[in-house]
Amino acid sequence: MRWQKSDVDKYVSAKEYIDTLIIPLIDFQMDQDLENNAFQNEVLTILSNELEKELTGRIMLAPSYYYIKTFDKDQEIVRLNHWVENVKKQPFKHIFLLSFDPAWKKSEQALDASFVWIPKIQSGDIGSKEMQHTIREQVKQIGELIRSYW
Template sequence: MRWRSSDLTKYGDSKQYIDTIIIPLIPFQMSHNEELEKLAFQSELLNIFTSEIEKELAGRIMLMPAYSYLKSADIETEINRINGWITDIKEQPFANVFLFTLDATWKKKEQTLDGHMLWLPSVQLGDLQSKEMRAMIRDQVNQLIELIRSYW
């Protein structure tokens, strides 16, 4: 399921089966021209990962809107904000909250987060539609799915 009205209508009837949330953590920074392309690429890549996982595990997980933040923001402030999201999410209740990121800064703060951090090392810029890139994405998605299932 995704954060859209058609899926949320179905959620009410099947909420006892949907116990896992995925939140992509997406940095951006318009004021640093040298990083624009890299950050946009990472955002696209993370969206592909989380969308593929949502498709594979449909009926068991919900993909939340991306949590976007300024790359230069105070990390402690962002931790408080994301933990606020997680507190609200767990009211439903959801047993598992997974935070997906390509930003290693979050991995360093994993113990202060109320969810499971899944940090993916970033790949270099490339063609997301190339055969090689799609194979790499598929391989990593399969590994991530197995990891998520281990929490169930």
């Protein structure tokens, strides 16, 4: 289920079965490498949507959490943990944060959710068979990881 009205309506009536939330973490910067940042955003959005399809019936895909990479990570951790605290009230038993940014890995212990670091896909054509295969493989691996928590 995604963060859209029709899916949220279904979630409300079936929330006892939907115990997992996925929050994509996306860094946003207008002053550095715009094309690469836009590409990474697009890939993580596709990957998150495919993961939601793979695990339909058990997960909710939250809106992406955007942050400025050069900001103080401690402040971002506090802000992100407020998000997590709020969604745990639904209740979501499992909350996963997905990111290409390895800097979050250093702060993983301070996060109130499970962090999943995904190696960046440097570049490519989103529509190519190779890219689709790469995303499919990552979805498969992350899906297996999430299932291990259930």
